[in-house]
Amino acid sequence: MNQNYLDSVTIKYSLWGYKSKTFKKSKIELNDFQFSTLEIGEETLPEIKVKNNPISKKGDTINYSVKSFVKNQDQVIADIIKRLPGIEITEGGVIKYQGKQINKYYIEGMNLLDDKYALANNNIPANSVDQIQILENHQPIKALDSFTISNQAGINIKLNNNAKNKIIGRGKIGIGGFPFMYENELVPMQFGSNHQTIVSYKNNNTGLNNEKELDLLNSNNVSNFIKGNIFKNPILSIPSPNIPLTSNQRFLFNNLHTLSINNLRKINADSELKFNLDFIKNLKYQNSGTNIINFFPSDTIRINENQLTTKNEFLIRGSLNYISNTKKRYYFNRLNFQANIDKDEASIILKDKTDQTFFSKHFSVSNEGMFLKTNSNNLKGVSYFISYSRMPQQLEIKPGKYNNLFNNNIPYNSLNQKVALKTLFSNFTITNAKKISVFSIENNFGISFTTQSYQTELLKEELNNLTIIHDSLNNNLTGKEINIYNYFKINFNEKKLKISLSIPANYLVQHNNSQKGQSINRLFFNYDMTMQHIMNSNFSITLRFNSNDMYLPVYLSTERYILTDYRTLQNRNSIISNLKQRKITLSANYKEVRKMLFINSSIAIENNVDNILFNQNFAGSLVIRNAFYNLNPNKSIAFSTNISKYIHSINGSFALGLILQKKSSIQMISNKQDEFNVKTVGINSKILTNIKSHSIEYTSQYQILYSGLKNNLFNKTQIFNQTAVIHLNFLTNMPVKLIFEHSHLNQQTQANRNFLFGDIAIRKKAVLRKMDLELSLQNIFNVKEFETVSFSANTITNNFFILRPTQILMKAQFTF
Known part of the structure; x- marks a missing residue:
C-alpha cells in the first residue's frame, strides 16, 4: 500500500x-x-427458509411427497392423487398419467387388487401414505423388461411406518332423512412385508355408487374376455337414460350392499398367491323422461316418453391367482368365475303405458396363464386362455305392442323376446424372442377356437298361452371359428429413439348353420408401428400407425329378426361383420419435475370402414333395422392438450384442457343414405388453491356441439358445468365444506336451462379418538329436476331426472 x-x-x-x-x-x-x-x-x-420440492425424479421414478399436497379435509388417498400435477382421475375412477392410462397399481410394490384399484384409492386413509410414485415406462413382467417397450406408467403407493404390519382401516355409520337414509361401511386392511389384505363391506341408500369401486379399470386381456363373452353382455334391454354429469347422490335412489375380500401372500421373494372375491347386491330406482329427436333430410321424428324403472342387480365374482415374477422366469395362472343375475322392471309411457320386465342370468368361468423363461438373450414361453359362458335373457312387454305387425291388429296380453347364448373359447400361444444389441425380435404363434350357440324366440301371450309369432322372428344359430395367427414384432430400443413394429398375420375360418351359408376362409395382415423420440429428459414425441381388421363374433350373424328393446326390431341377415380400423396418433409429452409442470398433447386421425349398413324404417315409434352389405365409413379427427402445474405461492395447482373433435358417419333412412357429422369443442379446467387455512377446488367443463348433415350442421348446443368446493377451517377441529354446482344448457330448439345445487357439511374432528362426526345437508335449494343432452349421428337425446329432495345426514366416521 x-x-x-x-x-x-x-x-x-x-x-x-x-x-x-x-x-x-x-x-x-x-x-x-x-x-x-x-x-x-x-x-x-x-x-x-429452505423449501423442499414436493416432486422429485430419480431415473424413471417420479416421487410425490404426500405431506406437501395433503389438506386438512383429505380422508382417503384419492383426495390427494386427484390434485397431483400430471395425474388425473376420471369420473369412472381410471388413473391417467400424462394423458395415458396406468398399467399397474401397487401398494408397497405389491399388486393386491389387479384392475379394481379404485377400492384402494377410495379407502386407504390419507394419513397412512408417505409417497406416491409414478413408474414411467413400466413393464410389470420382469422377464420382458429388455425384450419389449412400454410407454405406460405404473403407480406405487408408499405407506408410512404407522400403516405397516398392523390392521388399519376406516369405518362409518350414518343415518338421516327424509325419507329414512343410512350409510355404513367397514374397511379393515393390513399391509405387511409378506402379505396384504383389504376387506370392504359397504351399504347405503343415499345414492352413493360404491359398486364403482369394484369395476375392472384396466383389463390387460380384454380381447380374450370379449371373445369368450366373459363380461356381462346385455343383448336385450329396457331403454334407460344417459347418466348425467352430476353427483350420483342427486338422482340415484338405491339400496346397495357391496362386499370385497382381497388377500395376497408372498410365498417367497418373487412369488405370490392372491385371492379376490366380490359381491354386489343393488336395488336402483329411477324416475326419468326422454325426448329423442331424429333428424332426417326430409323429416323429423320425435319420441317422448316417461319411465319409472327398478333395477335389481346381483353379482358374485372371484379369482385365484398365482404369480412368480423374476428376471429369468415368469409364471402366471389365474382362475376366474363370475355370475350375474339382473332383473329390471319399468313402466314406460309413450302415448300408452307399457310395463316391461328384463331378466338376465350370466355365468362364466375361465382359466388363463403364461410361462416365460429367459436364457441370456433368448426368451421362450407359452400362454393359454380357456373359458365357458352362458347367458339366457328375456324381455317381456305388457300389454303386447304393435298389434298390426304381430297379431293381425288384435290386442294381446304380452310380447316376449327370449335369447340364449353359450360360448366355449380357447386360445393358445407360443412365444419366442431374441435380443441382438439394441434390437429385440419377438414372434407369437397361436391358435384360437370358438364355438357358439345362439337361440332366439319372439312369442306372444294370449289367454295365458305363449305361442311363437312367426319363424322369421326366431333364430337357431350355431357357429365355429378357428383363427391361426402369427404376430411378428421387432423392437429398436436406444436411449433417444424407441421403435416397435408389429405385423400380425391371421388365417380365419368362420362358418355357421344359417340358411344363407355365410362363411369366411381368409388370410389377412395387420400392422402396428410406434416410434418414440426422446428429445431430452423432459420432452418426448410419439408417433403411432396401426391397422386392424376385426371380425365380430359368430352369434352376431343372425339371419332373422330380434326385438332388442321395445323400440327396435333388428335383422343382421346372416352378414359376418368385418370392421377395418386405421388410425394415426401423434402425441407429445413435456414435463419439468423441478418446476412441477406437466404438458401433454395429441392428435388422432381414425378411419373405420364396416362392411355392413343398416337401413332404418319407422313404423310409428318402432325402428325396423335391416342389414345389408355396403361399405360404411366412420371417420374422426381429434386434438387434445392438457397442462397442469403446481404453484408454491398459492400452495395449489391448476389444470387446463382443450378437446377438438369431428366425427362423421353414414346413416340410411328409408332407403336413402346421408352423411351426418358431429363436431365438439371442449374446454375443461381445475384450480386448487389455499387462502390461509382455507382451500377452494374449482372445476369446469364447457362444450359446444354441432350436429347435422355433412354440409348443414343445423343443431348447436352449449353445455357448461362448474363446481366449487370450499373448505373453511376457521376452527381446526371443525372444518366446514360448501359445494356449489351449476349446470347450463343452451339449445337452439329450446329455452336456456340453468340448474344450481348446493350442499353443506360440518365435521367435528376428535383427533385423539380418531373419530369424526359429520352433519351434512344435501340439495339445500331443493332442486326437483335435472336435464342432460347427448348426441349420436342424426339423433339428439334429452334426458330428464327426478332428483332426491333436500336431505340431512349424520355420520360418525373413524379410522383405526
Whole structure:
C-alpha cells in the first residue's frame, strides 16, 4: 500500500457472534501495531427458509411427497392423487398419467387388487401414505423388461411406518332423512412385508355408487374376455337414460350392499398367491323422461316418453391367482368365475303405458396363464386362455305392442323376446424372442377356437298361452371359428429413439348353420408401428400407425329378426361383420419435475370402414333395422392438450384442457343414405388453491356441439358445468365444506336451462379418538329436476331426472 497518498485509514474488525470494532488511524499511526479484543454479541443469523420440492425424479421414478399436497379435509388417498400435477382421475375412477392410462397399481410394490384399484384409492386413509410414485415406462413382467417397450406408467403407493404390519382401516355409520337414509361401511386392511389384505363391506341408500369401486379399470386381456363373452353382455334391454354429469347422490335412489375380500401372500421373494372375491347386491330406482329427436333430410321424428324403472342387480365374482415374477422366469395362472343375475322392471309411457320386465342370468368361468423363461438373450414361453359362458335373457312387454305387425291388429296380453347364448373359447400361444444389441425380435404363434350357440324366440301371450309369432322372428344359430395367427414384432430400443413394429398375420375360418351359408376362409395382415423420440429428459414425441381388421363374433350373424328393446326390431341377415380400423396418433409429452409442470398433447386421425349398413324404417315409434352389405365409413379427427402445474405461492395447482373433435358417419333412412357429422369443442379446467387455512377446488367443463348433415350442421348446443368446493377451517377441529354446482344448457330448439345445487357439511374432528362426526345437508335449494343432452349421428337425446329432495345426514366416521 502506498502510504504517500493516505491521510488516514479506517479498520473494522467483525466476526459472527461478536460485537464489531472500528479504529481510525492517521498517517503517522499506521506503523503502530495494535491488539484488539472483540466482545461476545447478541446478533443472530438471519432467518433462512429452505423449501423442499414436493416432486422429485430419480431415473424413471417420479416421487410425490404426500405431506406437501395433503389438506386438512383429505380422508382417503384419492383426495390427494386427484390434485397431483400430471395425474388425473376420471369420473369412472381410471388413473391417467400424462394423458395415458396406468398399467399397474401397487401398494408397497405389491399388486393386491389387479384392475379394481379404485377400492384402494377410495379407502386407504390419507394419513397412512408417505409417497406416491409414478413408474414411467413400466413393464410389470420382469422377464420382458429388455425384450419389449412400454410407454405406460405404473403407480406405487408408499405407506408410512404407522400403516405397516398392523390392521388399519376406516369405518362409518350414518343415518338421516327424509325419507329414512343410512350409510355404513367397514374397511379393515393390513399391509405387511409378506402379505396384504383389504376387506370392504359397504351399504347405503343415499345414492352413493360404491359398486364403482369394484369395476375392472384396466383389463390387460380384454380381447380374450370379449371373445369368450366373459363380461356381462346385455343383448336385450329396457331403454334407460344417459347418466348425467352430476353427483350420483342427486338422482340415484338405491339400496346397495357391496362386499370385497382381497388377500395376497408372498410365498417367497418373487412369488405370490392372491385371492379376490366380490359381491354386489343393488336395488336402483329411477324416475326419468326422454325426448329423442331424429333428424332426417326430409323429416323429423320425435319420441317422448316417461319411465319409472327398478333395477335389481346381483353379482358374485372371484379369482385365484398365482404369480412368480423374476428376471429369468415368469409364471402366471389365474382362475376366474363370475355370475350375474339382473332383473329390471319399468313402466314406460309413450302415448300408452307399457310395463316391461328384463331378466338376465350370466355365468362364466375361465382359466388363463403364461410361462416365460429367459436364457441370456433368448426368451421362450407359452400362454393359454380357456373359458365357458352362458347367458339366457328375456324381455317381456305388457300389454303386447304393435298389434298390426304381430297379431293381425288384435290386442294381446304380452310380447316376449327370449335369447340364449353359450360360448366355449380357447386360445393358445407360443412365444419366442431374441435380443441382438439394441434390437429385440419377438414372434407369437397361436391358435384360437370358438364355438357358439345362439337361440332366439319372439312369442306372444294370449289367454295365458305363449305361442311363437312367426319363424322369421326366431333364430337357431350355431357357429365355429378357428383363427391361426402369427404376430411378428421387432423392437429398436436406444436411449433417444424407441421403435416397435408389429405385423400380425391371421388365417380365419368362420362358418355357421344359417340358411344363407355365410362363411369366411381368409388370410389377412395387420400392422402396428410406434416410434418414440426422446428429445431430452423432459420432452418426448410419439408417433403411432396401426391397422386392424376385426371380425365380430359368430352369434352376431343372425339371419332373422330380434326385438332388442321395445323400440327396435333388428335383422343382421346372416352378414359376418368385418370392421377395418386405421388410425394415426401423434402425441407429445413435456414435463419439468423441478418446476412441477406437466404438458401433454395429441392428435388422432381414425378411419373405420364396416362392411355392413343398416337401413332404418319407422313404423310409428318402432325402428325396423335391416342389414345389408355396403361399405360404411366412420371417420374422426381429434386434438387434445392438457397442462397442469403446481404453484408454491398459492400452495395449489391448476389444470387446463382443450378437446377438438369431428366425427362423421353414414346413416340410411328409408332407403336413402346421408352423411351426418358431429363436431365438439371442449374446454375443461381445475384450480386448487389455499387462502390461509382455507382451500377452494374449482372445476369446469364447457362444450359446444354441432350436429347435422355433412354440409348443414343445423343443431348447436352449449353445455357448461362448474363446481366449487370450499373448505373453511376457521376452527381446526371443525372444518366446514360448501359445494356449489351449476349446470347450463343452451339449445337452439329450446329455452336456456340453468340448474344450481348446493350442499353443506360440518365435521367435528376428535383427533385423539380418531373419530369424526359429520352433519351434512344435501340439495339445500331443493332442486326437483335435472336435464342432460347427448348426441349420436342424426339423433339428439334429452334426458330428464327426478332428483332426491333436500336431505340431512349424520355420520360418525373413524379410522383405526
